[in-house]
Amino acid sequence: MAADLLHWYDRHARALPWRVPPDGGRADPYRVWLSEVMLQQTTVAAVKDYFHRFTARWPTVQDLAAAEDGDVMAEWAGLGYYARARNLLKCARAVAARGAFPDTRAGLQELPGIGPYTSAAIxxxxxxxxxxxxxxxxxxVMARMFDEHTPLPAAKPVLTDYAARLTPDQRPGDYAQAVMDLGATICTPRNPACGICPWRGPCAARANGTAADLPRKTPKAAKPVRFGIAYIGRRADGAWLLERRPPEGLLGGTLGWPGTDWATTDPVDAPPIPADWRALDAEVRHTFTHFHLRLSLRVARLPMDTPGQFLPDAQFRPADLPTLMRKAHALAAPELGA
DNA sequence: TACTCGTGGGT
DNA sequence: TACCCAAGAGT
Structure with missing residues (x-):
């Protein structure tokens, strides 16, 4: 069964930057690790440019280990799940200190940001x-192959067991990528292309006509709406009032505009410094994993003697901000002569 | 176990 | 529009 999938993979493998060349080039653990971390809960299309920028700027794990925290956070900005970037640096420094990546799953999984999936993949x-x-x-793929109707995430252990049964001991890396490619291109969440699937023969859901209904999932809670205010201040010399968010929690470690907490009730105006703050009519709407945010904006031009942490205009790139803060900048900048 | 943690694209 | 979904990990 695995041979059928590998045969399909040999003919259909997509050209992705982190793939091993099909003619037998050696996989670079650093690039495999970097790509797998970036791909956690993230689409291939979103990752591609980030992967190229990271590998161009930091070609080896030693290079990355020597990078400044802020530079890595800025390079990661926009990709989301920023704990990945924080753990990426921790992991790089641990690997550089020990000399190389561990070459076993158990050894890999002890490193920050490498869990059950990523350790197996590397x-x-x-x-x-x-x-x-x-x-x-x-x-x-496993829920369909074995027509498993237990909803996720409860079904995870049995699906893992099914997957282990099918795993061959030849070409495990290619096989791993083949199953994922099958899921991404043939055995898709909706409208699976069963007619051209290399596993259409043994697939139980295909035989039972249940493929499109699997896997079942327990329903998710509705997202509440939260409200907040962000303050975008600019000094007379063009410098911006920005702050580094605390290293834990939402957007942890990223650069952003000072502001209120985000709560389900109306926010109380709380400027970071006294100034002539002006409210904008437009608000930022942004959706996180578990809530919607409506962020009101205040802008102010600030005198040169204003206390606080300012980033000179020449060093400020909106692309270094997480997407939410980038949206706020896009609305506020025209009001501040930028 | 269940929750937290981003973002963009597809339908 | 309002969902759903994506090569999960940490707590």
Whole structure:
């Protein structure tokens, strides 16, 4: 069964920057690790440019380990789930200190930001270990192959067991990528292309006509709306009033505009410094994983003797901000002569 | 176990 | 528009 999938993969593998060349080039553990962390809960299309920028700027794990925290956070800005960037640096420094990546799944999983999926992926792809990767694609493929109706996430252990049963001991890295590619291109969440699937023969859901209904998932809670105010201040010399957010929690470690907490009740105006703050009519609407945010904006031109942390205009790039803060800047900048 | 943690694209 | 979804990890 695995041979059928590998045969399909050999003919349909997509050209992705982090792939091992099909003619036998060696997988670079650093690039495999970097790509897998970036791909956590993130689409291939979103990752591509980030991967190229990171590898161009930091070609080895030693280079990344020596980078400044703020530079890495700025380079990651816009990709989301910023704990990944914080853990990326921790992991790079741990690997640089020990000399190289561990070459076993257990060793890899001790590192920050490397969990059950990523450890298996690196071990299989970079070190040719027979390990089973279980991501969202694999869960969906296994739920259909075995017509498993138990809803996720409760079904995860059985789906993992199914996946392990099918894993071959030849070409484990290619096989891992093949199952994920199958899920991404054929065994898709909606309208699966069962007619051209290399596993259409053994697939139980295909036989039972249930493929499109699997995997089942427990319903998610509705997202509440939260409200807040952000203050975009600019000094007479063009410098911007910005702050580094605390290293834990939402947008932890990223650069952003000072502001109120985000609560389900109307925010109380609380400027970071006294000034002639002016409210903008437009608000930023942004959706996070578990709530919607409506962010009101205040802008002010600030005198040169204003206390606080200012970033000179020449060093300020909106692209260094997370998307929410970038949206706020886009609305406020025209009001501040930028 | 269940929750937290971003963002952009597809339908 | 309002969902759903994406190569999950940490707590």
């Amino acid at each position: 071990a299989a792809i970079a070190f040719d270990r027979t390990e089973t990767v279980v991501d969202g694609n694999v869960e969906r």
